[in-house]
Amino acid sequence: MKIIYLVTMLDGFGAALPIAGVVKAMKDLGHIVEVVAVIGKGSVACNRLSESGIRYRFIGDRLHQHAKPMRGLLSLCRQEKPDVIWTSMIQTTVYGQIAGVITGTPVVAWQHNAFLKPSNRRILRVTKRFTKRWVADSTAAADFAVSSLSLEPRDVDIWPLFYADPEQPRARMWDGNGIFRFGSLGRLHKNKRYDVLIEALAILSERYPEVASRVSFEIAGNGKQRASLEKLAKDRGVANIKFLGYRSDPYEFLAQLHGYIQPSRNEGLCIAAHEAMHAGLPVLTTPVGELKNSVIPDKTGWIAEQNNPSSLAERIFEIFNNPEKAARIGSAAHHFVAEKFSYQNFLISGEQALANVRTSISLD
Numbered sequence: 008m009k010i011i012y013l014v015t016m017l018d019g020f021g022a023a024l025p026i027a028g029v030v031k032a033m034k035d036l037g038h039i040v041e042v043v044a045v046i047g048k049g050s051v052a053c054n055r056l057s058e059s060g061i062r063y064r065f066i067g068d069r070l071h072q073h074a075k076p077m078r079g080l081l082s083l084c085r086q087e088k089p090d091v092i093w094t095s096m097i098q099t100t101v102y103g104q105i106a107g108v109i110t111g112t113p114v115v116a117w118q119h120n121a122f123l124k125p126s127n128r129r130i131l132r133v134t135k136r137f138t139k140r141w142v143a144d145s146t147a148a149a150d151f152a153v154s155s156l157s158l159e160p161r162d163v164d165i166w167p168l169f170y171a172d173p174e175q176p177r178a179r180m181w182d183g184n185g186i187f188r189f190g191s192l193g194r195l196h197k198n199k200r201y202d203v204l205i206e207a208l209a210i211l212s213e214r215y216p217e218v219a220s221r222v223s224f225e226i227a228g229n230g231k232q233r234a235s236l237e238k239l240a241k242d243r244g245v246a247n248i249k250f251l252g253y254r255s256d257p258y259e260f261l262a263q264l265h266g267y268i269q270p271s272r273n274e275g276l277c278i279a280a281h282e283a284m285h286a287g288l289p290v291l292t293t294p295v296g297e298l299k300n301s302v303i304p305d306k307t308g309w310i311a312e313q314n315n316p317s318s319l320a321e322r323i324f325e326i327f328n329n330p331e332k333a334a335r336i337g338s339a340a341h342h343f344v345a346e347k348f349s350y351q352n353f354l355i356s357g358e359q360a361l362a363n364v365r366t367s368i369s370l371d
Contacts, residue, residue, distance in 0.1 A: 008090040008365060009039045011083065013103050015070070015096040017047030017056070017063070025168040025278065026095075027055040032357045034061075043083065045076045045099065051255065070098070077102055084110040091115055091364060094138075097127045104137035113139040113368040118163075121151040121296045122273035131156055140367050142360050144168045145276040145297035164360035167297075169278045170353035171345045175258050177287045180334040181265035187222045187327050189291075190264040192257055192279035193271075195230025195250070200270045200293075200314065202232075202239055207270075207319035209243040214320065218327050223247045224268070227254040261286040266326055266333065270311065270319055271295050281348060284308065284340035289333040291322050301347075307340040 012030060017023050026042060033040045042056060045067035056063050066079030084092070084106050094103035095117045107114040116138045123131065135156055141163045143149035149163045181187050193199045204224065212219040224247060233250055240248050254260045257279070261267070267283035267290045274280075274296030281301065283290050290308040292298045302308035309326060312318035326333050 008361070008368075009087065010041075010091045010093050011080075011087065011089045012040055012042045013080065013092055013094045013099045014042065014044045015046075015098045017042075017044045017050045017052040023047070023050070023052040024055065026052060027059045027061060028170065028353075029166075029168060029357070030056070030061050031059055032354055033361065035354075036358055036361055038361065041087070043080065045072075046070060073102075077105065080106045081109060084112055090368065093117075095119065097123075097130065100138070101130065101134060104134050108137055113364075115140045115142060115364050117141075118143045118148045118152040118275075119168075120273060120275040121145075121147040122275075123151075123155060128155055140164070140364050142166050142364075143275075146300060147297040148275045164356075164363055166356045166360045167276055167348060167353065169276055169281050169348055170350045171281075171285045171348045172258075173345075175282070175285055176262040177341065178262050178264055178337070180287070180337060181330050183330045185221075187266065188225065188264045189222060189266045189268050189323070190225045190227065190260065190283075191268050192254070192260065192282075193226070193228045193269070195226070195228055195232040195236060197232060198272050199228075200272050201226060201236055203314055203316050203319060204268065204270050205236065205240050205243055205245050205248060206316035207323065208240075208245045208248060210316055210320040211323055212244070215324050218324055219247065222323065222327055223249070225249050225251055225260075225264070227251045227257070227260050229253045257282060258286070261288060264288055266291065268319075268323075269293070269298065271298075272314065274298055281344055284337075285344040285348075287337040287341040289326055289337045290340060291319070291326060301343065302340075306336065307343050308336060 030040045042063035044065050067076035080102055092103040092107055092112050093115045094100040100116045103114045143152055143163055143165050149165050152158055152163055153160050229252055261283055267288040269280045269292040271293055276297045280290055292302050293313045294310050304310050309322045311322045
């Protein structure tokens with residue numbers, strides 16, 4: 008198939024970074040693919056695409072500038088005559104649906120999250136008939152798409168965007184001495200709920216000051232919330248959290264930690280937490296998205312109640328006080344991710360999804 012892979016932006020976060028791996032798999036399976044984005048020139052994702060020899064182009068200058076990207080997409084479809092427009096995120100899914108109707112091109116759409124804003128959910132419920140097939144990045148995202156958009160389960164494939172890199176270094180487990188280093192990778196966005204983490208650390212200091220003095224928290228990521236989060240930490244007297252900004256070496260960052268924390272409100276697959284599990288880290292998260300299926304309490308990680316600082320503080324205390332258990336759970340998490348998210352399974356899922364797309368558009 009000839010595929011236009013349409014994304015809203017190429018940046019250093021979320022669904023943009025795995026694009027290179029997904030497109031490489033598509034090409035390895037015999038398909039012709041060109042990545043088309045609205046914005047994101049010079050990003051980390053662009054560098055990954057270039058390093059992989061993947062073509063990409065831009066059709067816009069800024070978000071929510073609808074006329075120019077629509078003209079660019081229509082022109083590209085008429086010139087290239089793709090078999091499929093494969094979209095990612097709500098804005099480009101609607102662009103793809105419009106272009107698909109005008110040019111007669113079938114549309115395939117990703118569902119990356121087990122959550123949609125109410126307005127976006129209403130839009131997709133109306134426009135879903137213009138999408139031929141849906142591909143979810145996790146079981147959780149697939150279940151959400153079926154229930155929230157009233158899709159038929161047979162019309163939704165699951166293709167996890169993540170596969171475990173066998174070259175990823177393992178973290179060294181904490182031996183009970185010195186400082187226990189927790190970390191997190193993520194955009195500084197309200198959905199990640201780092202404000203809840205700060206409140207949890209304030210509670211930890213009040214309840215268990217001796218533990219609070221021996222744990223540190225490092226958040227790697229950029230975002231509009233950085234100033235407000237730093238102010239909240241200062242106001243709450245939380246001195247053991249640092250905001251490091253964007254890190255281009257996530258594997259090295261994870262390998263230096265003793266534990267990983269993901270207090271999110273919503274997630275889809277959550278690649279960062281799965282990378283942390285593969286590094287052998289004990290992971291503490293909320294029961295959201297695919298993490299509900301991957302992080303099994305007392306087996307592959309710890310679960311805290313969503314938006315509950317007290318619950319988060321208690322789980323941090325428990326992990327700190329059980330280094331042997333933390334090491335055992337971190338090891339189990341590594342083996343779970345290495346097996347379930349192997350590259351072989353990634354290719355099998357992709358091949359099945361692409362075969363179903365091909366059948367649905369009657370190319371066979």
